[in-house]
Amino acid sequence: MTKAKVAILISGRGSNMMALLYASRLPDSPYEVVLVASNDPDAPGLALAAAEGVSTFGHSHKGLDRASFDAIMDDQLRAAQAEYVALAGYMRILSAGFVARWEGRMLNIHPSLLPRYKGLDTHARAIAAGDSHGGCSVHLVTAELDDGPVLGQIPVTITPGETADSLATRIMFAEHQLYPKVLAEFVGRERNPDWLLGKVRELALALPDAEEKASHGSPGFFVTGGKFFAYFTANHHQDGTIGLLVKASGAEEQAMLIDRDPDLYYRPAYLGPFNWIGIRLDQGNNDWEHLAEWLSKSWRLSAPKRLTKMLDIADEF
Template identity: 70%
Template sequence: MHKAKVAVLISGRGSNMAALLYAAKHPACPYEVVLVASNNPQAPGLALAAAEGVPIFAHSHKGLNRADFDALIDGELRKAGAEYVALAGYMRLLSPEFVAGWEGRMLNVHPSLLPQYKGLDTHQRAIDAGDGHGGCSIHIVTADLDDGPVLGQTQVAILPGDTAESLAARTLFAEHQLYPRVLADFVTRERSPDWLLDQVRRRALALPQSDEGMSHGMSSFGIEKGKKFAYFTQDHHGDGIIALLVKTSAPEEQAMLIDSDPDLYYRPAYLGPAGWVGIRLDLGEVDWDLVENRLQRSWRTVAPKKLTALLDAADQF
C-alpha cells in the first residue's frame, strides 16, 4: 500500500500533530508522518514526535525575515521527502512563495466553522455572537488567511455558561477526530475514480461544443450530436485499470506512444484496433497538462473544421 508522506508543522504542544501521528500508526492509514518541524525549538510537541520515532526539525524564526525562514523550512520538508504539509497549531503567517510551493498540498485546521471567524479569538467571537454552535474546519491553505477551500467541518454545541476556554477544550476533541480523517481522504483523492473523472470532465467539457454521455459502459465525451473523442474507463471488463482513452492520428502514433512509455500508455481492447490509446490515470501523480493536450488532439480528429478554427483562434491569444 502506497502511503503519502506528510510533514506536520507545529508551534506548541502539538495535540493535533499527535492525532495525525497516532492515526498514521494504523496499517490502513494512507499516510505516514515523515517530519515534524517547528519555529519554536521548545515546542512540547517535538519531544513527543521524537519519542515516537518521527524525525524532527526546529529553528527559531527570530532574526530571519519571513521569506528566508520559510525557505529554510521548505528545504527541510523537501529533504524529508514530504508530499503534503499539515499545519497543526503553526502560529506563523506564511510567505507567498512558501504557499505557492505547496499549492494544493497543504492543509490547516482552524477552530471555527469557516468562513465564519477567520483569524484569532474564534471561540469568544462565536459566544459573543450568540451562536448555537462553534466548531472546527480543515481547509486547503491559500495565500489569503483561513480562506482556502473547506474540506471538512464538525459542529460543536455552545453550552450555557461556556467560556472561550471551555469551548476551545471541547472543540479540540472534534479537531482530533476530524483532521486525520480529512487528511486521509485528501491524500487518496488523486487515486479516487470520482475525482479523476471530474478532472477529465472539466478539461473535456471545456472544449467547444463537447458533451458527456455513456457509451460502451463508460463515461464518454464527444462533439454535440457527433463522434466521441474520449472515454473514461474504470475497471472495464474487470481489467482493474483507471484510464482515459483518446484517439490518435494513426496506428503509427499509437505504437509510438506505447513504445515511448509502456507503463503510461496501452492499447485498449475493442478501441485499440481503431487507433485509440489508453492513458493510465491510476499510477500516482497525473500529468494533467499531458491529459489536456491529448484531449485537444483527440477532439480535433472528430471536430468539424469550423470548430477547430475556433480553437486555433483562441490559441492566438
C-alpha cells in the same frame, strides 16, 4: 493502494499532528505521514513524531525574513516528496509564494466555525458574543488568513458558565476527530473513481462540440460529427487501473511515452494497437493542466476539419 504523502507543520506539542499520524496507521487510511517539521527545533511534537519513526525537521525562523524561511521549509517538504501539507498548530503567517506553491494541497485546522472569528482568541470571542456554539473548521489555505474554502466543521455547544479554557479543551477533542477524517477524504478524492470522472468530464466537455456517451462499457467523449477522443476507465478490464485514454499521434509516440514514464503511461487493452495511450489517474498527484492538454490534443485528432480550422484561426488572434 498507493497512499498520499502528507507533511505536517507544527509549532508546539503537536496534538493534532498525533491525531493525524495515528489515523494514518489505520489499514484503510489513504495517506501516510512522510515528514513532521517545525519552526521551533525544540517543539515537543518533533520528539513525539521521531519516537513514532517519522522523519522530522526543525529550524528556527528567528533572524530570517518570511520568504527565506518558507523556502527552507519548502525544500524539506519537496525532499520528503510530500504531496499535501497539513498545518497543525503551525503559528507562522505564510508567505504568498509558499502558499501559491502549495495551492489546493495545503490544509489547516482552525478553532472556530469559520467564517466566524478568524485569527486568535476564538473561544473567548464566541463566548463574549453569546454564541450557542463554538467549534472547529478544516479549510484549504489561501493567501488571506483563515479564509480558504471550508472542507468540514464540527460545532461544540457552549455551556452555561463556559470559560475559554473549558471550551478549548472540548473543541480540541472535536479537532482530533475532524482533521483526520477531512484530510483522508480530501487526499482520497484523487483516488476516487467518481471524483476523477467528474474532473475528466469537466475538462472534456469544455472542448468545442464535445459530448459524452458510454462506449465499450466506459464513459466516452466524442466530437459532434466526429469521433471519440477520450475514454475514462476504472478497472474496466480487471486491471486495477483508473485511467484516461487519449489518442497519441502514432505508434512511435505511444512507445516513447511508455518507455519514458512507465509509471504514468501504459498501452491500453483493445485500443492500444490503434495508437491510443493510457494515462494513469489513480496515483494521487495528477497534473490536471497536463491532462487538459492531452484532451485538447486528442480532440484535435478526432474533430472535423471545420472545427479545427476555426480553432486555428482563433489561435492566431
